[in-house]
Amino acid sequence: MKTTLKIIFLFGFFLALPVHAVMVLHTNLASLVADADRIFLSKVLSVDAGKDSEGRECDFITFTVSEVFKGDVGKTVTIKQVSTRPTTLADGTVVTSTLFRGVPVFKEGEEVLVLLSPESKIGFTTTVGFDQGKFTVVTDSLGQKRLVNGLGNWRLFEGMSPLPAYQQQGLSATRFQALQKNPKDLYLDQMRTILQTLVTHP
Amino acid sequence: MRRLGVGLVWLYPCLVWGGGPILVDTASTGDAVVWQNGQVTYHPETGDSGTLGVFSNQEARDLIAELFDEWAAVTISDGQTAISTVGLTITEGDGLGEVDENNINSHFTYCPPTEICPTTDPPFVVGSARSGQSPIIFDDDGSLTDLIQGEGAGEEILGFAGPRVVRRDETQLFITESQAILNGLFIDCADGAADSDPCQSPEVSVESYRAVIFHELGHFLGLDHTQVNLSSMNAARNGDATAQAAMTTMFPIFLGSFQESPHFDDRVAVSTLYPTSAFLTNFCTISGTVYHSDGATPLQGADVIVRSTTSPQTEATSFVSGALFIGTADCTAEAGDFQLRGIRLGESYTLEIETISSNFTAGSSIEPCDPPASGFDPMQLAGTFSCTSGGQTITSGSAGDTNFITTKTAAGDGDADDLDDGGSGSGGCSLIR
Numbered sequence: 001m002k003t004t005l006k007i008i009f010l011f012g013f014f015l016a017l018p019v020h021a022v023m024v025l026h027t028n029l030a031s032l033v034a035d036a037d038r039i040f041l042s043k044v045l046s047v048d049a050g051k052d053s054e055g056r057e058c059d060f061i062t063f064t065v066s067e068v069f070k071g072d073v074g075k076t077v078t079i080k081q082v083s084t085r086p087t088t089l090a091d092g093t094v095v096t097s098t099l100f101r102g103v104p105v106f107k108e109g110e111e112v113l114v115l116l117s118p119e120s121k122i123g124f125t126t127t128v129g130f131d132q133g134k135f136t137v138v139t140d141s142l143g144q145k146r147l148v149n150g151l152g153n154w155r156l157f158e159g160m161s162p163l164p165a166y167q168q169q170g171l172s173a174t175r176f177q178a179l180q181k182n183p184k185d186l187y188l189d190q191m192r193t194i195l196q197t198l199v200t201h202p
Numbered sequence: 203m204r205r206l207g208v209g210l211v212w213l214y215p216c217l218v219w220g221g222g223p224i225l226v227d228t229a230s231t232g233d234a235v236v237w238q239n240g241q242v243t244y245h246p247e248t249g250d251s252g253t254l255g256v257f258s259n260q261e262a263r264d265l266i267a268e269l270f271d272e273w274a275a276v277t278i279s280d281g282q283t284a285i286s287t288v289g290l291t292i293t294e295g296d297g298l299g300e301v302d303e304n305n306i307n308s309h310f311t312y313c314p315p316t317e318i319c320p321t322t323d324p325p326f327v328v329g330s331a332r333s334g335q336s337p338i339i340f341d342d343d344g345s346l347t348d349l350i351q352g353e354g355a356g357e358e359i360l361g362f363a364g365p366r367v368v369r370r371d372e373t374q375l376f377i378t379e380s381q382a383i384l385n386g387l388f389i390d391c392a393d394g395a396a397d398s399d400p401c402q403s404p405e406v407s408v409e410s411y412r413a414v415i416f417h418e419l420g421h422f423l424g425l426d427h428t429q430v431n432l433s434s435m436n437a438a439r440n441g442d443a444t445a446q447a448a449m450t451t452m453f454p455i456f457l458g459s460f461q462e463s464p465h466f467d468d469r470v471a472v473s474t475l476y477p478t479s480a481f482l483t484n485f486c487t488i489s490g491t492v493y494h495s496d497g498a499t500p501l502q503g504a505d506v507i508v509r510s511t512t513s514p515q516t517e518a519t520s521f522v523s524g525a526l527f528i529g530t531a532d533c534t535a536e537a538g539d540f541q542l543r544g545i546r547l548g549e550s551y552t553l554e555i556e557t558i559s560s561n562f563t564a565g566s567s568i569e570p571c572d573p574p575a576s577g578f579d580p581m582q583l584a585g586t587f588s589c590t591s592g593g594q595t596i597t598s599g600s601a602g603d604t605n606f607i608t609t610k611t612a613a614g615d616g617d618a619d620d621l622d623d624g625g626s627g628s629g630g631c632s633l634i635r
Contacts, residue, residue: 022362023414023456025404035354082350098224098364098421099381103351117352121303125352130359 022102024130029156033198035128036115038071041137041188044106045076049085052123057083061106063114069195071116079116081126104134104150111137113147113191137188145188153183165197222471222525224426225365227375232526232537235368236424238376240290240476244270244422245335248297254340255389256408262340262384267294269416272462273423276469280484280546287473287481287544290423301339306346336366336379336422344387357404360388360411360456363418380422384415409459413451416462420452424475427454430467430507430518448515467519470544486545486589488596490604492523492538492555495578497607500524500538503575504555504608508542511550511586519544523555545596550586553599555606578608 033039042063050060062078084105087095104127106112115133119125127133131150138146149156157180162173171193179186223234246252246263254262270292277284341347344356351359363382368375389411391401406414428450437445438457449457450465464472473481488508492501502524510517524537545551557576585601597604 023360023418025358025360027358035358093367093369093378094375095367096225096365099362099366101364102362117354120349120352120355122349124350126355128354128358 022100022130024102024132026151026155027129027132028158028160029194030160030198032115032128032133033070033195034202035117036070036133037118038073038077038116039069039114039195039199040065040071040073040077041067041069041113042077042111044108044110044112047106047108049083052080054122056122057087058124059083059085059106063112067192069192070199079119079125080123082124102130104131106134113137113188135191146184147186147188147191148184153186156183156186163197163201165201166193169193169197222426222428222521223475224421224424225368225375225377226526232539233374234424234475234526235365235375235377236475237290238371238378240288242270242290242292242380242423243295243336244292244338244380245295245298246338247299247301247340249300251300251302251342252340253342253386254384255342255386255411256392257386257389259340262386263294265412265415266338266419269412269419269462272416272464273419273472276464276472278466278469278473278481278485278544278546281548285478285480285484287469287478287485288476289478290472290476295335298335298337298339301337301346303345303349306349336381338382338384338422340386341383342386343390344385346383347385350383356385356387359385360406360414361385361418363421365422365424377424380424382418382422384418388414407459409462410456413459413462414456417451417456420468420472423472425452425468425471428452428467428471428520429454429505430465430520431515434515444515448518466517466544470519470542474543481543482593484546484592485543486547486592486594486596488542488545488551488553488587488604490540490553490597490606492540492606492608495608495610500536501575501578501606501608502527502537503558504538504578504606505558506540506542506606507554507556508545508551508587509554511552514552517549522558545587545589547589547592550588552582552586553604553606554580554582555608556580578610581606581609 027035040063042065045062045064046060048060048062049057051057059081060078061081062076065073065075065077082100082103084100084103113135115128117125117128117133133149135147135149138148140146147153157176160180162171162176166176167173171190175190179190223236225235227233227235244266246266248259248263250259252259252262254265257265274288274290274292275286276288278287279285339346341356344359347356347359348354361382361384364380365377366381367377367379369378370376388404388406389408391399391405395401430450431445431448434442434445434448435453435455435457438449438460446458446460448465449461451461451463451468452471453461490506492504492506493499494501500523504523505520506523507518507520509515519542521540521542523540526539527537542553555578557578557580583599583602583604583606585599587596587599587604589596
């Protein structure tokens with residue numbers, strides 16, 4: 001699944017890569033889900049700058065999990081991510097993080113849906129596709145929860161088909177196609193349906 | 203995006219986006235942070251194992267040198283002659299040796315072996331630093347990217363680069379070290395590899411990857427993203443040569459190998475950071491301020507674009523109002539100044555403003571405002587602007603001055619535009635990080 005989708009993106013109609021200081025492939029939600037080993041809805045409990053056991057400076061981000069879509073996830077999850085903070089040394093030298101611009105920045109208290117890459121051999125991880133895999137929950141003027149990732153959901157559903165399983169759970173093909181056209185109009189309930197389907201029927 | 207504590211603001215550089223510097227010295231009134239005297243020394247990975255996809259180590263190093271030379275050799279035409287406008291001297295320094303999973307830890311250490319290392323707070327740094335090294339690491343198979351960003355990241359990330367260490371020399375802040383990691387997994391297929399070959403996932407053409415590296419080296423030098431001609435993006439993706447000529451190297455969306463050729467906007471941006479005297483004396487600057495609709499309060503975060511009337515797509519450059527001043531999350535800083543350089547004698551130009559795409563928030567947000575500044579209409583000033591002598595700063599044109607007093611009409615919602623709107627009609631995004 002993952003391979004096929006990426007080839008389509010690269011060699012089919014879509015060779016467009018959102019670039020930060022980090023240049024990352026744009027991938028659709030199906031690919032993000034396939035690449036993630038943990039997907040959950042949560043609140044960011046804490047963001048702590050620290051060092052790992054090898055002395056590498058990093059950010060420890062702890063989530064309070066409210067709903068799990070994929071993977072073995074407990075009530076809380078802590079990830080170790082490359083540091084996105086500048087550091088000033090005693091002599092005034094500043095170590096910037098422009099190198100990692102594009103790595104998602106988490107804020108304490110924000111509600112997020114995260115799709116996490118598997119941890120590396122040295123324990124680092126972040127969201128799949130960087131800020132493509134971090135969805136912030138926002139409540140609209142009608143009190144409904146929407147999700148938006150760091151690219152404003154840009155082309156999030158491109159190349160995806162309205163699966164019958166969506167319709168079985170109340171998301172019609174017409175509504176899915178409307179989402180493809182206006183991915184910013186992504187409600188949490190719709191995302192639940194799509195995620196559950198993609199995880200169950202990869 | 204990082205927000206800085208008030209007590210620390212004086213010292214930190216601030217990230218900015220907008221066809222100019224990637225860092226601004228917040229201790230100043232808005233100085234770009236650049237390599238001192240335009241002198242750049244980089245340190246590539248060396249050794250037989252230091253390959254980059256299909257490139258041997260020597261080939262990869264030759265490619266880096268070639269692409270750096272392209273940045274240093276940028277010219278801008280004055281209408282008759284190509285003027286050398288960039289004062290950069292870029293040199294390959296000592297090699298890093300081979301960098302792999304087994305020794306990458308040593309490259310996390312900030313303290314060089316020639317100094318007494320601190321026992322606390324060694325910053326996480328990929329590649330060595332502080333010793334003056336600016337590493338360019340060839341991640342041949344994506345494994346180093348995986349190590350740093352999580353398993354599988356190597357299949358998503360083509361490379362990353364940017365200034366890493368800045369230091370104050372008396373009053374001015376300079377880049378002293380930058381870093382780049384380039385992922386060879388994206389160019390590891392030999393010529394003629396079958397579509398079904400596992401090497402194809404992921405893969406881009408070598409020509410495209412050259413443009414990727416060229417873009418990343420722009421960051422290495424301190425350049426930010428820029429975006430003019432968003433409306434040409436989709437046509438450029440579809441192969442329209444005219445539209446492709448309108449796209450910038452430092453555009454935030456990678457579209458294809460044609461982006462290796464720097465657009466006028468890229469040329470002006472790098473020339474502004476590292477100007478030769480010829481750039482300063484042969485070309486002019488259009489300067490002004492964007493105001494809120496009250497006509498008095500400066501508006502930060504509007505993209506100001508100048509276009510020549512002769513070649514409005516290919517001779518256009520942009521600057522985000524107030525980009526040289528540290529922003530606030532709600533974009534309330536009263537800074538709306540802009541300076542558009544590279545204006546040539548005898549040519550007429552138009553001036554316009556646009557909103558920034560609302561697609562880009564949070565991790566993709568656009569400085570100095572997150573979310574992007576909104577609540578104003580795109581507009582073009584009446585008349586044209588031109589200069590009569592090199593080095594002139596232009597503040598007025600044929601029908602008025604260069605200042606914008608923004609409006610918000612009933613027809614326009616004043617909100618930042620969606621990227622897929624393509625910037626048509628109501629403008630588009632200008633600086634997406």
